[in-house]
Amino acid sequence: MSTLTVTPIQEQLARDFVAKTPDPRFTAASRETKAKAREVPAELTALLRSVLEAVARGDGVTLQTLPSELSTTAAAELLGVSRPTLMRMIRGGEIAAHKVGSHHRLNLVDVQDFRRAQLARRRAAFEELRQLDDELGLE
Template sequence: MSTPVTNRLLTTEEDARQAEGVLQQIVGPQGVLSAGHHNHEMTPLPREIGVLLQQVLQAVARGSTVTVTAIPAEVTTVTAAAMVGVSRPTLMRMIRDGELPAHKVGTHTRLASADVTAFIEARRARQRAAFDELRSILDD
């Protein structure tokens, strides 16, 4: 079972200038990123790749530290608990209660990274909705 691989890029002022220059060269109409080929023809990148690259370049242009983590398709309960921000026993309760799907590999419990990420995103959406509701109540 592989664990997440993290790479950290500490940017310099020169990196920031270069990233800004690259952004100006590759952002096309409607903010779509395009890449040039050997024949100098600009081809739009797939949306998800374009968004990812644009976020990285914008962070570098601001002089921020960029951390990229590659998460395997399947994770252990320890890794999933860290991703969710709960203890492993709490994660195991969530699995038992059906909040998170998991499967057994021999005697070990494994989770699909996509399921863990979807759970995190759904939880954030619920938190935002609750916060917005609270704010609307306080504004009245």
């Protein structure tokens, strides 16, 4: 994990950039090489804009790189479950894994997909509870 400390100047520059750039698309050019400006792809501008907006608000930003293949310990940590629980999930076929020697490994994409699906199930269950609460008139 990489932790960067945002300086007040960087925070102000981010605030100015976000305020002056309402269009989420923008271009980038390298000052060192005096390269021709190139439009940043939409998928990247969304990522960069969310980082800039967080910095502009004074929020902390943490960047973390993850390998494409995770150990069961790393995957369990990402999912917020214990390693034994993850192993039960693997044995039960709830999440895909493969063996490397005697160890299980999980693809990062599979773990992220499972996490998104898990979050969607939780949100749906919460919404169902809210509707039930509204129907029963409980407060």
